[in-house]
Amino acid sequence: MEKALIAIEEMTRLGIIKSYAIGGGIAATYYIEPVLTYDLDVFFIPVKEGLDELAPIYEFARNRGYPEEAEAILIEEFPVQFLPAYNDLVREAVEEAVTVKYRDVQVRIVKAEYLTAIALQTGRAKDKERAIRLLESKAVDREVLSRILERYDLIDKLTKLEEGNGDE
Amino acid sequence: MGMNKSAEQVFRKKIERRHQLAKLPFEKKIEIVVELQRIAAKIRPDKCRRVWPL
Numbered sequence: 001m002e003k004a005l006i007a008i009e010e011m012t013r014l015g016i017i018k019s020y021a022i023g024g025g026i027a028a029t030y031y032i033e034p035v036l037t038y039d040l041d042v043f044f045i046p047v048k049e050g051l052d053e054l055a056p057i058y059e060f061a062r063n064r065g066y067p068e069e070a071e072a073i074l075i076e077e078f079p080v081q082f083l084p085a086y087n088d089l090v091r092e093a094v095e096e097a098v099t100v101k102y103r104d105v106q107v108r109i110v111k112a113e114y115l116t117a118i119a120l121q122t123g124r125a126k127d128k129e130r131a132i133r134l135l136e137s138k139a140v141d142r143e144v145l146s147r148i149l150e151r152y153d154l155i156d157k158l159t160k161l162e163e164g165n166g167d168e
Numbered sequence: 169m170g171m172n173k174s175a176e177q178v179f180r181k182k183i184e185r186r187h188q189l190a191k192l193p194f195e196k197k198i199e200i201v202v203e204l205q206r207i208a209a210k211i212r213p214d215k216c217r218r219v220w221p222l
Binding site for chain 2: 001025026029030031032033034035036037038069070078079101103136138139
């Protein structure tokens with residue numbers, strides 16, 4: 001996994017992407033108990049916003065000989081899924097990410113409060129499950145979360161989830 | 169619906185166990201993720217879901 005993380009860091013250094021942060025199951029695993037996942041989800045802010053924000057990443061991958069597999073790119077045999085920051089919440093989550101260490105590699109990870117907010121916004125069954133786990137953990141600062149949810153009009157989603165009425 | 173004391177204790181222990189697992193170092197947690205992938209692959213092999221090379 002280190003080699004994939006190093007390659008992602010390198011993409012930032014080379015200006016292939018503006019910024020990135022790990023999200024999804026692996027980011028959740030940083031804060032809560034390990035969960036079964038198969039992709040390393042990487043949210044990124046593209047250098048140029050436009051039609052094909054993934055094109056520079058695929059070009060980098062081709063030049064390095066990293067093959068594509070389904071929606072992922074196999075970086076050093078490790079499946080990485082790149083997701084452009086698709087809305088203001090995700091963009092802010094990338095900008096506010098924390099830097100942590102995995103072995104000797106520095107990686108950026110979405111903060112627990114943003115992971116919870118994104119899970120609430122996305123709203124699939126597995127996202128709700130993730131939001132519940134994060135809320136149960138001690139990783140989420142409820143005041144910070146409330147401020148994020150207010151800004152993105154998501155308070156209602158949290159209320160419904162906590163009332164056990166998350167299915168809409 | 170209410171819960172009896174035994175059930176409450178079981179659920180409380182489960183949450184405590186999750187909190188303990190949450191405290192593991194990130195590297196150890198990733199090893200556990202890969203172990204989960206291996207177990208899942210043995211039960212139901214799926215070419216689209218590869219076990220990570222660590």
